[in-house]
Amino acid sequence: MIKRPEGFSATEYILFGAVTIVVMVACVCLGSVNIPLGNTFKVIWQAVRGLSVPDELSPAVILYVRLPRVFCVALAGAGLSVCGAAMQGLLRNPLADGSTLGVSAGASLGAVTAIAFGLTIPGLPFSGTVIFAVIFAFLALVVILTLAYRLDYSLTTNTIILIGVIFNMFAGSITSLLITFAHEKVKTITFWSMGSFAGSSYKNALIVLIAFAICGTVIFSYARELNSFAIGEENARHVGVNVKRVKLLILIAVSVLIGVSVSISGTIGFVGLVVPHMTRMISGPNHKRLLSASAFSGAVFLMIADLVARVILRPLELPIGVVTSFVGSIVFVYIFYTSRKAK
Amino acid sequence: MLRVIDLSVKFGSAQIVKRVSFELEEQQWLMLVGPNGAGKSTLINAISRGVPYTGSVLLHGRNISGMKPQELARHMGVLAQSHNVAYSFSVEEVVKLGRYAYSGGVFSSPPAEDDRMVDEALEMTGMTSPRGHSVLTLSGGELQRTFLAQIFAQDPQLLILDEPANYLDLLYQKQVFDLIREWVKKPGRAVVSVVHDLSLAKAYGTNAVLMHRGRIISSGSVGEVLSKANLRVAYDMDIYEWMNKMLSQWQ
Numbered sequence: 001m002i003k004r005p006e007g008f009s010a011t012e013y014i015l016f017g018a019v020t021i022v023v024m025v026a027c028v029c030l031g032s033v034n035i036p037l038g039n040t041f042k043v044i045w046q047a048v049r050g051l052s053v054p055d056e057l058s059p060a061v062i063l064y065v066r067l068p069r070v071f072c073v074a075l076a077g078a079g080l081s082v083c084g085a086a087m088q089g090l091l092r093n094p095l096a097d098g099s100t101l102g103v104s105a106g107a108s109l110g111a112v113t114a115i116a117f118g119l120t121i122p123g124l125p126f127s128g129t130v131i132f133a134v135i136f137a138f139l140a141l142v143v144i145l146t147l148a149y150r151l152d153y154s155l156t157t158n159t160i161i162l163i164g165v166i167f168n169m170f171a172g173s174i175t176s177l178l179i180t181f182a183h184e185k186v187k188t189i190t191f192w193s194m195g196s197f198a199g200s201s202y203k204n205a206l207i208v209l210i211a212f213a214i215c216g217t218v219i220f221s222y223a224r225e226l227n228s229f230a231i232g233e234e235n236a237r238h239v240g241v242n243v244k245r246v247k248l249l250i251l252i253a254v255s256v257l258i259g260v261s262v263s264i265s266g267t268i269g270f271v272g273l274v275v276p277h278m279t280r281m282i283s284g285p286n287h288k289r290l291l292s293a294s295a296f297s298g299a300v301f302l303m304i305a306d307l308v309a310r311v312i313l314r315p316l317e318l319p320i321g322v323v324t325s326f327v328g329s330i331v332f333v334y335i336f337y338t339s340r341k342a343k
Numbered sequence: 344m345l346r347v348i349d350l351s352v353k354f355g356s357a358q359i360v361k362r363v364s365f366e367l368e369e370q371q372w373l374m375l376v377g378p379n380g381a382g383k384s385t386l387i388n389a390i391s392r393g394v395p396y397t398g399s400v401l402l403h404g405r406n407i408s409g410m411k412p413q414e415l416a417r418h419m420g421v422l423a424q425s426h427n428v429a430y431s432f433s434v435e436e437v438v439k440l441g442r443y444a445y446s447g448g449v450f451s452s453p454p455a456e457d458d459r460m461v462d463e464a465l466e467m468t469g470m471t472s473p474r475g476h477s478v479l480t481l482s483g484g485e486l487q488r489t490f491l492a493q494i495f496a497q498d499p500q501l502l503i504l505d506e507p508a509n510y511l512d513l514l515y516q517k518q519v520f521d522l523i524r525e526w527v528k529k530p531g532r533a534v535v536s537v538v539h540d541l542s543l544a545k546a547y548g549t550n551a552v553l554m555h556r557g558r559i560i561s562s563g564s565v566g567e568v569l570s571k572a573n574l575r576v577a578y579d580m581d582i583y584e585w586m587n588k589m590l591s592q593w594q
Contacts, residue, residue, distance in 0.1 A: 092429045092430075093429065094429065094430075224440075224443065224446070225443075227432070227436070227440060228440050228443060230429065230430050230432070231428060231430075231432060231437060231440065232423075232426070232427065232428070234393065234423055235423070235426075235440070235490075235493075237391075237392075237393065237412065238391065238416065238420070238421040238423070238494075239416055239440050239441060239443040239444060239493070239497065240412045240413040240414075240415065240416025240417070240443050240444035241412060241443065242411070242412045242413075243412070280430070284431065284432075284433075285430035285431055285432050286432070286436060
């Protein structure tokens with residue numbers, strides 16, 4: 001018997017927020033060098049008040065390395081996870097996600113193109129990677145869905161995976177081709193493509209925050225429509241959803257958010273697949289609950305994955321994509337196996 | 344109430360529905376019958392704007408092509424032939440989506456009668472007690488009744504039903520068909536349904552349209568349309584003889 005309220009209560013939101021902040025603080029304190037909690041708070045408090053901080057409290061590490069990094073990780077985790085939840089609802093397929101569909105590979109190709117050719121937007125030197133990642137992510141999504149719908153209108157799991165594999169290989173081959181001719185930028189591209197938040201700045205965090213605020217608002221405002229899509233696109237049309245408009249707007253929002261996240265951190269696989277799936281087991285499939293729960297759990301999941309990547313081989317740092325893909329691939333097999341078994 | 348004028352549907356070079364026209368008045372239940380591949384489901388898909396078509400579909404004199412999706416859903420409720428659910432929504436959550444057509448913007452609160460309409464729809468279809476069950480755990484018949492409840496919650500004037508007897512055992516077939524017959528008795532309401540069981544068509548329909556290879560062979564009252572001669576043309580067999588033979592098994 002399922003009796004779930006439509007959304008979360010204020011108390012539940014406070015609880016989610018508290019857990020997120022606790023993990024955030026832990027991620028700032030822990031790393032190659034552990035910093036005591038008291039010192040961390042002291043540094044942040046002094047910085048907020050605009051006062052100078054003694055060097056022995058490691059202000060540079062806290063304020064300019066870990067804090068912006070943790071903000072970026074949390075926002076990217078929330079964004080990727082919300083995108084995954086939205087795509088899984090929209091396409092009525094629990095295996096749909098930026099990485100399985102190939103959208104992340106498309107975004108990655110865009111970002112690598114921008115890095116390899118040094119493409120920038122005049123006046124906004126950092127924005128070339130972001131803009132190209134977003135455009136390529138959207139184009140990738142359009143190509144993938146057009147191909148998938150032509151092959152199989154009901155978008156079954158097998159079709160989604162087949163198209164995703166093909167597109168990932170296609171985008172990967174072009175990316176490799178670009179890297180071959182990238183000469184001195186090979187190292188930058190290679191490390192970036194493995195996925196890492198090292199070198200994240202407040203500017204990066206601000207870009208992801210703006211993207212999340214705009215695209216997240218679009219996606220959250222269509223929670224009810226996503227419920228109807230999750231039951232079936234035909235059913236969505238029958239109950240009165242403007243199917244074409246809603247689908248287009250959600251796909252644009254998802255592409256922008258994935259594109260921005262990929263441009264900041266590189267490809268981080270499986271976050272959008274694993275987190276919404278695990279969250280759905282607790283919150284249920286209603287997107288009024290699922291989307292917000294996925295945002296919080298995505299932020300927490302990616303912050304923990306980043307922490308593991310930083311400390312497990314201390315002082316060496318693993319690319320975060322290694323951690324998420326390791327966990328993600330196991331969960332992917334589990335989902336695929338159970339969904340096939342259910343048939 | 345409903346006028347379909349010269350409606351044609353083409354998929355690539357194949358013409359699936361060819362210049363079909365018929366009318367339906369309120370309180371009538373039109374049975375769309377014909378052999379497999381006759382174009383019945385495609386025709387009702389076109390009437391509900393599910394596939395591109397040429398020709399016109401007028402509802403209360405208004406062309407449905409000019410209606411916004413929510414407005415169309417307030418006028419027309421559609422029951423699909425099959426339901427392939429992927430997530431564990433509860434029965435109540437699925438039925439509540441029927442009220443989408445009456446919802447405002449993101450920040451507007453749901454209309455007051457939503458809960459009442461959902462309760463009534465669940466009651467009508469006998470789904471009150473499993474309202475909290477996951478749709479993934481339902482039998483085919485329960486799932487069919489859940490989506491029928493969604494349409495009743497939608498409160499349209501015209502019901503478009505593609506094989507409403509699908510997955511229903513004989514008891515529920517009778518209950519659902521009796522229910523729809525009661526529903527359509529109210530002024531301002533009408534039903535179009537695709538039915539394969541000609542006995543059901545004859546017992547419950549007021550009108551019928553018999554299709555064959557995308558065209559209408561006959562339309563009018565059920566008695567006229569389901570004549571021995573018409574059925575022989577459509578099905579290429581003696582349906583009356585077959586039906587009587589089947590019935591004799593019970594005597």
